[in-house]
Amino acid sequence: xxxxxxxxxxxxxxxxxxxxxxxxxxxxxxxxxxxxxxxxxxxxxxxxxxxxxxxxxxxxxxxxxxxxxxxxxxxxxxxxxxxxxxxxxxxxxxxxxxxxxxxxxxxxxxxxxxxxxxxxxxxxxxxx
Numbered sequence: 001x002x003x004x005x006x007x008x009x010x011x012x013x014x015x016x017x018x019x020x021x022x023x024x025x026x027x028x029x030x031x032x033x034x035x036x037x038x039x040x041x042x043x044x045x046x047x048x049x050x051x052x053x054x055x056x057x058x059x060x061x062x063x064x065x066x067x068x069x070x071x072x073x074x075x076x077x078x079x080x081x082x083x084x085x086x087x088x089x090x091x092x093x094x095x096x097x098x099x100x101x102x103x104x105x106x107x108x109x110x111x112x113x114x115x116x117x118x119x120x121x122x123x124x125x126x127x128x
Contacts, residue, residue: 008049011058013067020086023056025108030060030069030079038078041095045080048101055105082108087120 011019011028020026029045031038042059049057062069062077072081075093082090082104089108096104 008046008057008059011060011068012065016058016068019056019058020083024084025054025105026056026058026083027105027108028058028060028081028083030062030072030074030077030081032062032077034063035077037095041078044096044098044101048098048105051102052105055109080104084108084111084116085113087113087116089116 009015009019029038029041031042045057045059049055060068062074072079072088072091077093078095079091079093080096080101081088089111090104
């Protein structure tokens with residue numbers, strides 16, 4: 001499969017789980033057609049996707065995918081979420097500059113996922 005065409009995909013309830021399961025890192029832009037800041041962030045998100053062919057960039061139209069927006073408790077848009085190994089490792093509302101986006105992705109790539117998993121397990125134990 002051609003990795004370059006995979007750079008930017010539209011995520012829906014139908015393809016979401018498979019996309020997250022099949023890709024180590026997935027960054028998601030939650031947006032809506034009527035949202036002004038989303039329109040300015042969209043091109044930044046797309047441009048950045050070209051620099052990270054090994055990361056899956058997904059866009060979720062919150063108007064059409066209300067279940068996904070609800071699942072991630074999206075309160076304002078745009079919201080950027082990064083999942084690595086199916087674990088949410090970053091979430092921020094508002095637009096990001098390309099520099100900020102590149103910085104975040106660098107940090108996500110550098111994460112020690114063993115540590116992250118231990119933290120997630122510890123939190124789950126505390127909350128149960």
